[in-house]
Amino acid sequence: MGDILASGTSALLAFQRALATVSHNVANASTPGYSRQRVDLAARPGAGTAQTYVGSGVQVQDLQRLADNLVFARQIDSSGELGRLQQLSSLSDRVDALMSDGATSLSQPWSEFASAIDGVASDPTSRTARSQLLGAAARLVDRFHALDGRLGQLDEDVDQKLAAGVTDVNRLSGEIANLNRDIIAAGANAAPDLQDARDQRIDQLAALVGGSTVAQDDGSVNVFTAGGQALVLGIRAQQLSATPDPYHPERLQLALASPAGAVPLGAGSVAGQLGGLMEFRGNALDPARAGLGRLATAVATQYNATQQAGVDYNGNAGTRMFSLDPPRVAAHASNTGSATLAASVSGIGTLQGADLVLRFDGTAWSATRSDGSSVAMGGSGTAASPFVANGVSIVVSGSAAAGDRFDVSPTTGAAGSLKLALSDPMTIAAAAPLQVAAANTNTGSARAASTQVTNAAAFASFSGATIDFLDSNTYTINGAGPYAYSAGTPIGSGGWSLSLTGTPAAGDSFTLSRTPPRSADNANVRAMAALDQAGVLDGGATSVTAGISQLTAQVGGDARHAQLSLQAQQTIHDQIGAERESVSGVNLDEEAANMLRYQQAYQAAAQVMTTANTVFQSLLAAVRG
Template sequence: MSNLLATGSSALIAFQRALSTVSHNVANINTPGYSRQRVELEARDGTFYGYGYQGNGVQVVDVRRMADSLATSRLLDSGGELSRLQQLSVLSNRMDSLFSEKATGISAPWSSFFDAVSALSSNAAGSADRESLLAQANALATRFRQIDQHLDGLDNEVNAGLTASVGEVNRLAREIAQLNGQIGGNTNPSGDLLDRRDQLISELVGYTGGNAVIQDGGLVNVFSAGGQPLVVGATASKLVTVADPYRPERLQVALETNGQRVTLDKRALGGQIGGLIEFRTTVLDPAMAELGRVATSLAQTFNAGHNAGMDLYGQMGGDFFALSAPRVSSHAGNTGNAVLQTALGDAGALNGQNVLLRFDGANWVATHPDTGATIPMTGTGTAADPLVVNGVEVVLGSGTPATNDRFLLQPTAGAAGNISVAITDPGRIAAATPVKTTIDLANTGTGKPSGLKITDTANANLLAPVDIEFIDANQYTIDGNGPFAYTPGQTIAYNGWSLTLDGAPAAGDTFTVSPTGANSSDNGNATLLANLDDARVLNGGTLTLNGAIGGLTTQVGSAARQADYSAQAQQVIHDQAQAARDSISGVNLDEEAADLMRLQQAYQAAAQIIAAADTLFQSLLGATRR
């Protein structure tokens, strides 16, 4: 009878604990990272009575955590990569919207500006057209500055994101290290404690990418995507944000170990932090540089064309746009006191790529800051022989460089934020060709000047009146100088201008080239300015300004679409990894309900065993009272 009672009691206790475990599973069905648990039952050792062994009931030998390390590892890998791509996609799409939307992009004010130049070429003396051109020019410059400010805002968001993420990484790493300390050496740790650690590791990898490695004793070491140790046993590393050595306003991430700081780049970090760094280096920086290149090339090209014209006051045109010099920054660790000065050079050679200038003790060396590849450069850095690299001229302004002093040259980054219109007076718009041609009324030939254009605005005699007199159909003089041979259709060039003659000049024919003068309605230079958007001035004369604008929008849009496609593909992979993990560790309500009913019936049956034992005991007591 006592054996019957003991057997029933063991069953009641075992089924009660099994019911509690099922209830625990159901209660945590929505708990992130929870792994379902299962009670493992085992028959108690039987007692030998001579005739054989008789069972003694059941006992709980383990509450097993249903988890698979391979499935968990796959989920960690996919989760870190998904976080990186989602972060990259979100920021890239925001940039795409900035450039592609009509209200915020550059295309609309760009077109309006050149439409205004074209309108001026049709009415060069019209005050309304001149005012309209200045207004559209200011609108275009303002849009350049606005876009550059938005890009700076995204850069600041990256800084804020890095700061916040680093704080979360350090918090998570500390908690994981603490849990490692609690779990380490424990032969039978709590499944809930293990779930908590796995969930924290998943969150940590979501920020940094990487993986987790289980070591002896149940401890888990966590490494970043680049293999940097974040948690080793019960010790947590620390991430910090540090200022960029060339641009203090920009933050980088560094690993702090034993008092040393190791800067981590996009190859060393994945997850959200890796996505932020990758967005900045592969999408944001190239877009800022290309936007600046377009703004710089527009200013250079338009200024050159405007300088070749004459305004309403009879003066040669000055710069239409104002633009700052290319940016050059010294490394924080430089020991010399050299100061470099920059100036824009050949727009066709301007590519916007950053250049690292290093002084090796005797000469300057130019390399790519990311790859270390050598970049061609000429010059020595003096005022008479400046360094010329990627369309920028660099001279040593003052001081002396020390060996291995480094400078970061950014030819076009930030240039769009500094562009402005240099003139305010509509009368200063140089719409006219500075010189004009007149035909002597006594001419007998059919020659007529055409194609008059300015070839050298710096020529001191550009505006000097000149007479071209033909001795005969094959010879001419210029202000008595010559004679010069002439063939029909050839170009006549002098004093920084050139022209051709249509028809056939006769002996004694005279053509005069003289200054256009003030208040001219001539539209020759305005016509040239109106076509500058199609001038092939970029990439060595192979790319137009219009093509560069379209290429910039396409570049940003392509990066956004690629990031979006990659994020969608990774989401599918992650969902598959999550499903594989859930098939092992996830709580299934139907399965738990079935177990609940089964265990409830078993518990009731065990209670009947207790009741039977009680009945037998009461019968025995009743028999002994008689």
């Protein structure tokens, strides 16, 4: 009699638990991160001998949380990569839109500037044409400013997103640590819903910073960044922070708290959205801004040199057309010496946009890129012999201490500092500085090619010159000399220079006089008109026009690559999600079948109890009778 009651009671309790679990599954069918649960039943040990053995019913052996740890590991890895690419693609698209849209790109104002120069070349005495050139130059400067400002705003947006992301990371890390504590207290198998909540937060954390997990024997999980730094160790969460960059305190970098102090985290140590932000800044935003500044530097350098080589409408030596701030130099926050560095562009043909880091080891200076790769550097760092690297000259003043570091940004921000230096259209130096007359008696093939002002102060006192060739290799200037002549080498003295083509002969003579005011000469502005296609960057291989196209193409290519990578990763992430659902997701049809099966079993167990009660009542009645 007791065996029947015990078996029936155990069955009622077991199937009640099974029905409750099925109901729990159905109720959470749409709950994000929920893993299906299953009750495993087993026979309770019976009693008796082999001939008289009697079972004692059923018991709940285990409550299974149906989850695949390998699939989950792939899921959080995919979440980290997806988060990284989402940020990288979204922000890269914004840079691409700036550089390629006709309303914001350099192409239109650059084309207008070149056309305006052609207008002055066609009518060098026209005030209207000259005013149009200054207007086009001003619009070009404004576009450089606007682009640099928008890129600078993107940099600030990155900082804001980093700060907000750090807050979310610390919140999630704290919640994971608290859930670890609760799971340890409850026992791992007794807390499937807590494990779901923890996994969901781990996945959210991975989307922010990437990372991996390591399960512990007590049921807790340790969480690490992509670079292996601990974010959660058992019931203790490490604090992530956004700290000022040691070179540029207006920018933020990530750091992780540790007993030894804050440990900076580079882009390689962090994946997820925060890693994507850092990668965007280092691989897309900074190069785009430096490339823009490199173009601005090339424009200022080229056009200033040509403008200063000619004379303006009033006959005065040309002054620079544009002004530009020197390269930025920033000292590391930990520097202890008194040294300061001053940088200037020394060679536009070798100028590169990437930052340089100069380090002093106590004996010598060395230069590297921001990624640590070495950069060749000449000179000794003095005013007489400055350091020269990547087209930048650097002069060191004061005393550096061992370990001192400086960051040199050759072109970053240059576009924002570009200014138009001319305000009077008549100061445009359209004319060549000198008029050259060849003697009628010349017998050689030498012809005047071009003249330039090489020193405005010295040229101010120029009153004319006569060059007489003694032979094809020797000449005098106003009777002074003789001087050696080499074909292709300009002849110059007192702030001016003359270039010849062909070969002079003995007795040939050239007379030079100042170009008078209000001259219709357009030789210098014609030289200026050719600059848009003249090779100036990359050792003379790239013109500014080509440089604009290359920068636009580079930014667009990076954005497209990020977009395609995001699409591919989204497909992978969806596949992993489907795989997880096949293991952990709730199938309502299956749960309905289980509900019916357990309901029937519960009813049968109840009938066993009813039968046991009937037998018991019959037994009592028989005893009473």
